Amino acid sequence: MNVPNPPSIAPPETASKLPAHEQVYQRLRAQILFGELAPGQAVTIQGLVEALDSGMTPVREAIRRLISDGALMFQGNRRVSVPELRVEDIDELVYARKSIECELVRRATTRIPDAEIDRLEQLDLALDKAIAGGDIAGYLVLNYQFHHLLHAHADAPILVDLVDRLWLRFGPSLRVVCGRFGTHSFPDRHKDILEGLRKKDADLVALAAERDVLQGMEQVRAGLTSTD
Amino acid sequence: MNVPNPPSIAPPETASKLPAHEQVYQRLRAQILFGELAPGQAVTIQGLVEALDSGMTPVREAIRRLISDGALMFQGNRRVSVPELRVEDIDELVYARKSIECELVRRATTRIPDAEIDRLEQLDLALDKAIAGGDIAGYLVLNYQFHHLLHAHADAPILVDLVDRLWLRFGPSLRVVCGRFGTHSFPDRHKDILEGLRKKDADLVALAAERDVLQGMEQVRAGLTSTD
DNA sequence: TCGCCCAGAATATGATCAAAAATTGGACTG
DNA sequence: CAGTCCAATTTTTGATCATATTCTGGGCGA
Numbered sequence: 244m245n246v247p248n249p250p251s252i253a254p255p256e257t258a259s260k261l262p263a264h265e266q267v268y269q270r271l272r273a274q275i276l277f278g279e280l281a282p283g284q285a286v287t288i289q290g291l292v293e294a295l296d297s298g299m300t301p302v303r304e305a306i307r308r309l310i311s312d313g314a315l316m317f318q319g320n321r322r323v324s325v326p327e328l329r330v331e332d333i334d335e336l337v338y339a340r341k342s343i344e345c346e347l348v349r350r351a352t353t354r355i356p357d358a359e360i361d362r363l364e365q366l367d368l369a370l371d372k373a374i375a376g377g378d379i380a381g382y383l384v385l386n387y388q389f390h391h392l393l394h395a396h397a398d399a400p401i402l403v404d405l406v407d408r409l410w411l412r413f414g415p416s417l418r419v420v421c422g423r424f425g426t427h428s429f430p431d432r433h434k435d436i437l438e439g440l441r442k443k444d445a446d447l448v449a450l451a452a453e454r455d456v457l458q459g460m461e462q463v464r465a466g467l468t469s470t471d
Numbered sequence: 472m473n474v475p476n477p478p479s480i481a482p483p484e485t486a487s488k489l490p491a492h493e494q495v496y497q498r499l500r501a502q503i504l505f506g507e508l509a510p511g512q513a514v515t516i517q518g519l520v521e522a523l524d525s526g527m528t529p530v531r532e533a534i535r536r537l538i539s540d541g542a543l544m545f546q547g548n549r550r551v552s553v554p555e556l557r558v559e560d561i562d563e564l565v566y567a568r569k570s571i572e573c574e575l576v577r578r579a580t581t582r583i584p585d586a587e588i589d590r591l592e593q594l595d596l597a598l599d600k601a602i603a604g605g606d607i608a609g610y611l612v613l614n615y616q617f618h619h620l621l622h623a624h625a626d627a628p629i630l631v632d633l634v635d636r637l638w639l640r641f642g643p644s645l646r647v648v649c650g651r652f653g654t655h656s657f658p659d660r661h662k663d664i665l666e667g668l669r670k671k672d673a674d675l676v677a678l679a680a681e682r683d684v685l686q687g688m689e690q691v692r693a694g695l696t697s698t699d
Numbered sequence: 700t701c702g703c704c705c706a707g708a709a710t711a712t713g714a715t716c717a718a719a720a721a722t723t724g725g726a727c728t729g
Numbered sequence: 730c731a732g733t734c735c736a737a738t739t740t741t742t743g744a745t746c747a748t749a750t751t752c753t754g755g756g757c758g759a
Contacts, residue, residue, distance in 0.1 A: 262709090262710065262711090263710080263711070264535075264711085266712080287741090287742065287743090288742070288743065288744095289741080289742060289743080290559060290742095297711095298710095298712050298713085299711090299712075299713080299743095300528065300531070300709055300710075300711055300712070301710085301711070303528075303532060303743090303744090304531060304532060304535045307492075307532045307533075307535045307536045307539075308535050308536065308538070308539040309539075310536070311535075311536040311537075311539035311540055312539055313629075313632060320718090320719065320720090321718080321719075321742075321743055321744085322719090322720095322742095322743095332627075332629055335627050335628075335629040335630050336629065338574055339570075339571065339629065339630060340629070340634060342571065342574075343567065343570065344568075344572035346570075348564055381494065399563050400563075401541070401560055401563040401567065401640065402563050402566070402567060403639075404635075404636075405542060405633050405636070408632075408633070408636075409629075409633075423494065474755085490743090490744065491744075491745075492744080493743090498729090515708075515709090516708075516709065516710095517707090517708065517709085524748095526744090526745055526746055527709095527745090527746075527747090528744075528745055529745075531710090547707055548752090548754085549708075549710080549752075549753070550709095550753090581730070588747060590746095
């Protein structure tokens with residue numbers, strides 16, 4: 244079976260060199276992060292095996308990782324579900340996000356190249372379009388990409404890891420809130436962030452980021468208490 | 472096929488109702504947290520299957536969780552190892568630990584009952600004995616238990632989860648540092664913490680906790696740079 | 700030194716066993 | 730007589746294992 248196998252022959256396939264459990268993980272993670280799975284919704288292994296047309300082992304491993312991420316919740320009796328955010332959780336999220344994300348954007352301010360600021364600006368423009376068009380899914384994805392790209396330039400992998408975990412916690416609820424209230428009520432702090440980045444003013448950026456966090460979390464809080 | 476099947480046949484097994492993957496996870500986690508696995512050490516699935524006398528699936532799931540915890544590291548090519556702390560990581564750990572642990576102890580100060588302060592004091596006494604006796608393993612375990620018990624009373628599960636993950640990152644290196652320098656050089660800030668708790672003075676407790684974090688992390692930094 | 704091949708480890712599958720939830724049947728009470 | 734609650738059965742789901750398959754890395758030969 245000595246296939247000459249030019250590794251260049253991989254045109255139609257997407258980069259499916261990733262192991263199956265990794266692909267399952269990425270897909271599930273995105274579904275949770277962007278609210279395609281509702282808070283409280285039960286997740287079954289066998290259901291995912293069917294839905295994703297995968298084997299059992301990759302699904303199990305992906306679920307373990309997501310539980311460790313806080314994106315899924317082990318309900319004691321072997322049951323797994325998307326956790327429902329409690330009102331008390333909001334305060335913790337606000338504090339942690341403010342602390343860590345502000346530090347991240349400060350670090351990013353001094354490190355990010357101008358070309359990457361341009362990319363951020365393009366993401367923000369696309370984000371505006373999504374808002375104008377009422378495209379909630381697009382809004383959530385672009386908003387995440389904006390912050391994630393910004394954080395990536397902080398050169399602080401441990402802090403980014405912590406923040407990613409926090410976003411996974413409120414992602415599902417954010418979707419619910421947007422679905423109920425729409426996206427229009429989010430004042431756009433991204434413009435302030437971009438301005439601060441251009442001026443290389445870390446204080447300005449951190450302040451804008453803090454307001455962005457606060458406004459987002461208060462929105463979620465309002466959504467949670469209204470259904471209570 | 473109504474097999475009478477006496478399920479009572481389980482004499483040698485310890486009363487371990489926990490699933491196997493959970494047990495494997497707990498054991499591995501403790502080994503990493505308390506430095507029984509050295510930084511940089513490679514971890515193989517089959518090695519653990521033999522060492523823990525378990526099946527392959529539970530070991531795989533435990534490893535996935537620990538990778539997500541940051542306690543293990545996926546080296547790209549199917550290889551898994553205990554991550555080595557880099558010097559640059561220390562700054563991130565210091566910032567994150569200061570931010571989150573100080574908030575945790577502030578919250579704990581107003582919530583912890585007196586009886587639990589007594590338990591903390593007992594832990595601290597045992598900790599002094601471990602230090603006096605040069606019992607590094609005991610020191611590491613008791614130090615973790617002290618902080619963990621304190622944090623548990625903050626009623627902030629999300630923040631505790633973040634901190635746990637941070638401790639997993641420097642645990643292996645802390646063991647190395649203690650093994651090299653001994654435990655004597657750690658000035659004991661726990662007494663200050665206990666005093667602040669008794670007085671219900673959150674500022675005092677937070678200050679002591681901050682110093683505890685700083686001293687511990689600087690110790691680790693010194694250990695890392697000396698071998699560099 | 701470079702390329703090929705092979706040993707060994709990791710990945711992935713399906714089967715099997717055990718446990719828990721859902722359902723149904725029956726008995727008891729108002 | 731009807732409604733409700735308890736319990737046993739059924740069925741769905743999770744946990745584990747044995748095994749086949751794939752991939753990586755090192756050794757061997759040219």
